[in-house]
Amino acid sequence: MNTRPAPAPTAVQMPAPTYRERAAFGAAGLPMAGLSLLVAAAGVAVAVLGLVPLSVPLLVAGAVLVLAALLLAAGLTVVSPNQARVLQFLGRYVGTVRADGLRWVNPLTTRAVVSTRIRNHETSVLKVNDAGGSPIEIAAVVVWQVEDTARAMFEVDDFVQFVSTQTEAAVRHIANNYPYDAPTEDAMSLRDNAEQITEQLSTEIAERVQSAGVRIVESRFTHLAYAQEIAQAMLQRQQAGAVVAARRLIVEGAVGMVESALQRLAEQEVVDLDEERRATMVSNLLVVLCSDRPATPVVNAGSLYQ
Numbered sequence: 001m002n003t004r005p006a007p008a009p010t011a012v013q014m015p016a017p018t019y020r021e022r023a024a025f026g027a028a029g030l031p032m033a034g035l036s037l038l039v040a041a042a043g044v045a046v047a048v049l050g051l052v053p054l055s056v057p058l059l060v061a062g063a064v065l066v067l068a069a070l071l072l073a074a075g076l077t078v079v080s081p082n083q084a085r086v087l088q089f090l091g092r093y094v095g096t097v098r099a100d101g102l103r104w105v106n107p108l109t110t111r112a113v114v115s116t117r118i119r120n121h122e123t124s125v126l127k128v129n130d131a132g133g134s135p136i137e138i139a140a141v142v143v144w145q146v147e148d149t150a151r152a153m154f155e156v157d158d159f160v161q162f163v164s165t166q167t168e169a170a171v172r173h174i175a176n177n178y179p180y181d182a183p184t185e186d187a188m189s190l191r192d193n194a195e196q197i198t199e200q201l202s203t204e205i206a207e208r209v210q211s212a213g214v215r216i217v218e219s220r221f222t223h224l225a226y227a228q229e230i231a232q233a234m235l236q237r238q239q240a241g242a243v244v245a246a247r248r249l250i251v252e253g254a255v256g257m258v259e260s261a262l263q264r265l266a267e268q269e270v271v272d273l274d275e276e277r278r279a280t281m282v283s284n285l286l287v288v289l290c291s292d293r294p295a296t297p298v299v300n301a302g303s304l305y306q
Contacts, residue, residue: 012207019150021213024087024095029076029102036076040069075107082117084149096149114149118217121164125223128172130190132179135227138190140171140198142205143217151213159212166208167219174201180226194221250290258285 043065050058077097079085085097087109097103098116105111122141130136144163146152152159175190178197182189190197198220206216262278 012204014208014211017148017151017155017211017213019093019148019154021096021148021150024085024097024105026097026103026105029078029104032072032104033076033102036069036072039065039072043067043069071107072104073107075104077103077105077111079103082115084114084116084146085111086114086149086153087111093150093154112153114146114152116146116149118143118145121167122222123164123168123171126168126171126175127227128175130175130180131177134180135229136175136180136190137223137225137227138171138175138221139223140167140201140219141222142167142202142219144209145215145217146213147215148213151211156212159214162212163209163214167205170201170204170208173204180224190221190224194224197221247290251286254286254290258282261285 043062045062046058046065047062050056050062077085079097079100079102081100083100085103085105087094087097087105088111089106089109094106094109096114097105097111120141120143123139125137125139127135127137142163146159156162174197178188178190178193180190182192188196202216202219205219209216262282
């Protein structure tokens with residue numbers, strides 16, 4: 001297997017992001033919830049006092065306190081673990097709340113939920129041409145996570161769909177740059193250098209989705225094969241290559257064995273062979289050692305030269 005390091009991927013020119021996540025102004029939710037209940041209770045009490053005897057100022061004050069309590073309660077928001085709330089005030093980004101639990105923020109803000117959990121995205125089986133022009137089928141799985149909620153919300157229209165589209169584009173680009181099988185031992189291929197090429201795939205996807213505030217954890221090929229229309233021909237080619245390699249190994253071993261046999265015969269002076277009989281013995285030994293069928297011996301009842 002080729003272990004040559006993978007070349008550096010071509011940088012993907014993506015627009016520079018204009019938003020960056022920052023912490024939103026807020027407070028702990030439980031104290032603010034208790035405060036809103038106290039204000040509401042005080043408003044009700046003041047309104048009741050204004051009923052008997054009837055006092056308009058007390059009624060107005062009670063109503064104001066109740067409205068203030070409702071306004072305080074409107075600022076309460078629940079943040080689940082590994083989720084964030086992106087806050088906007090009059091259309092302007094004002095910050096992100098990441099601390100889980102009950103939190104209190106500006107009650108006049110809108111709050112969008114963004115999941116920061118680790119996710120998987122598996123592409124469908126794509127049919128592309130490799131570097132040699134052969135049609136192949138390829139699929140990959142990408143592990144990713146939202147790292148910057150502001151970019152995820154405001155830099156792209158839909159960051160989930162954006163990751164899906166950019167992943168597919170990166171897989172196609174990588175598949176177009178490498179052959180399925182290496183034509184030489186020094187060349188890299190999708191089949192023999194999957195580890196190195198998937199590292200390059202992760203780097204390219206990370207560059208593509210960086211502007212969306214997404215971090216790529218890992219990427220792997222989940223499916224890699226020749227397209228059906230050429231799969232049989234390529235299988236025959238691989239089988240032929242395996243047969244040639246096996247025959248080459250058998251011949252190399254047979255030549256070594258014949259050489260060792262002739263050398264030992266000469267050293268121990270078992271038999272003295274002229275060049276013609278020596279060539280015949282070499283031929284017979286090679287036939288026996290390289291044949292894929294058992295040899296059938298022939299008993300020679302005469303002399304060596306008959």
